[in-house]
Amino acid sequence: MIETILGRRSVREAFAERAVPEEVVRSIVSCGLAAPSSKNAQPWRLHVVTDRAILGHLARTVEQAKNAARYVPLDPATGEPRRWTSTVAESAHVLGHVPLAIFIENRGEFSSGRTTVAAATGDVLRSALVGYGFEMIGLGACIQTMWLAAEHHGLHGVFMGDPLIAEDEIRSTLGTDNDFAGVLCLGYADGGVPPKEYVDDLVVWHRPDETA
Numbered sequence: 001m002i003e004t005i006l007g008r009r010s011v012r013e014a015f016a017e018r019a020v021p022e023e024v025v026r027s028i029v030s031c032g033l034a035a036p037s038s039k040n041a042q043p044w045r046l047h048v049v050t051d052r053a054i055l056g057h058l059a060r061t062v063e064q065a066k067n068a069a070r071y072v073p074l075d076p077a078t079g080e081p082r083r084w085t086s087t088v089a090e091s092a093h094v095l096g097h098v099p100l101a102i103f104i105e106n107r108g109e110f111s112s113g114r115t116t117v118a119a120a121t122g123d124v125l126r127s128a129l130v131g132y133g134f135e136m137i138g139l140g141a142c143i144q145t146m147w148l149a150a151e152h153h154g155l156h157g158v159f160m161g162d163p164l165i166a167e168d169e170i171r172s173t174l175g176t177d178n179d180f181a182g183v184l185c186l187g188y189a190d191g192g193v194p195p196k197e198y199v200d201d202l203v204v205w206h207r208p209d210e211t212a
């Protein structure tokens, strides 16, 4: 398990045409459903898409979305774009070339979704953001669990938030009014991406004082 965790990297290219067997997909999905979530609310609904026509349609919609070239996180204090450049075109390409994509819907029991949160103010907004954050943490656990399960089965891929630029089309294609957290794209590919270095200064140790 440790090897799988430390070896996992985002893979975005060279996916084989080969379909993912149904029992493998089911195994991955059941691992996602086993993830922890605040209050055990299980804020996810998983849309498992293996239909290449749907993936091709959504990939084109993402690629052609308005402002695709400028889709980067904004600074909420200024409304100005943050330092990153848009990766929407690359993400659309991935979506159009994988045999399996799992779209993660947020059922939003705590937050009722982004639009509701955005309409709140003051202390209600602050509290709603905590609930929304907890939902996202649960969804993140679900996503990572599926990703690691997929690696265990010899699959590689990447989780992507960029496709949310076309979230309305994703909603209507997949048949829900709820928000999405993103999409986990998976397939058979040469992993080939080296493991990351452990970054020691991102960990702070608070050990017992051994001199006391």
Ligand SMILES: Cc1cc2nc3c(=O)[nH]c(=O)nc-3n(C[C@H](O)[C@H](O)[C@H](O)COP(=O)(O)O)c2cc1C
Pocket (backbone or CB within 6 Å): 008, 009, 010, 011, 012, 087, 090, 091, 158, 159, 160, 161, 162, 163, 182, 193, 196
């Ligand atoms: C919330 C989130 C959103 C992401 N969105 C995208 C995306 O839209 N497109 C993409 O190619 N990668 C996306 N990624 C993958 C990250 O770029 C990747 O995890 C990061 O660069 C670290 O590389 P690694 O996964 O190989 O460790 C996303 C990852 C996370 C956790």
